[in-house]
Amino acid sequence: MTKPFQFKTSDVSVEKRETVFQGFFRMDKLWLTHPRFDGRDMPVFTRELFIRGDATCVLPYDPERDEVVLLEQFRLGAMGRAQSPWLLELVAGMNEEGETPEEVAQREGQEEAGLTFSKLDKICEYLVSPGGSTELIHLYCGRISTESAGGLFGMEHEHEDIRAHVFSSEEAIAMVRDGRINNAAAIIALQWLQLNRTRIREGWD
Template structure:
């Protein structure tokens, strides 16, 4: 049985590339070929690629009070679904040139929730939707105090309108189970918290 990852980026030939849209985001069209698992070459085909940039997301967690902070805001991509387009999400922001993921986490914690993280623990890095976009998310859990957390935040000049909610860890886990939280970063982070909660409550205090 063959092992995975026999091919690398160098095995892909991009024969042509052009930018088909440039706005807040960018879309490129690529003509490419690559080898197949059966030893033949894939005939040339085209794909559109959404160049979004990378992001950092953080689940704020208070191990003393066993509470998390979740942000409620409008998301255009959820319109037309059988749900509200106001989603419960993590602290999140786009990575700018020269910034580390930890820098982004602290900046966005302040801007979106008025929070400073005394500790940041890496959860994972994951590709959001690699069939069509370049975006990688760097995911963390951040230690905070939720004693005075909550309220309205966001930068008006970036059209942000954010309400920070403080909820128990049990309630956040329940919202994953019943579908009230259905975005990937929040699901991954809260399920990670469910697995690591006992350790964080003992080791982060």
């Protein structure tokens, strides 16, 4: 059996590329070809690509109280589903040029929830929707105290309207289980917490 990852970026030939939309985000159209697994070349085909920069997401966690902070806000992409378009999510923000993911985490923690992370544990990096988007998520769990957490936050000039909620870890994990939390970053982070909770509570190294 041939092992995976036999092809690289250099194996893809982009015959033509043009920007078809430029607004808050960008959309490009590409004409491309690449080798097939059976040895033939793929005929030239077109794809639209959503150009979106990397982002950083953080699950704020208090290991002493075994509580998390989740943010409730309106999300247009959830409109038209059999659910509320107000979702429970992580602290999150787009990475600006020159910023490290850890710097983004601290900036967004302050802006969106009034939180400062005393420690950040890297969970993973993942591609959000690689079939049509460039976005990569840097995912963390951040140590906080929930003693005075919660309230209303957000940058008004960015049209943010955010309510920060404090939940027990058990309640948050239960909301993943029953589908009330159904966005990828929050699901991955809370499942990671479920697996690593005991280690973190015994001593966050």
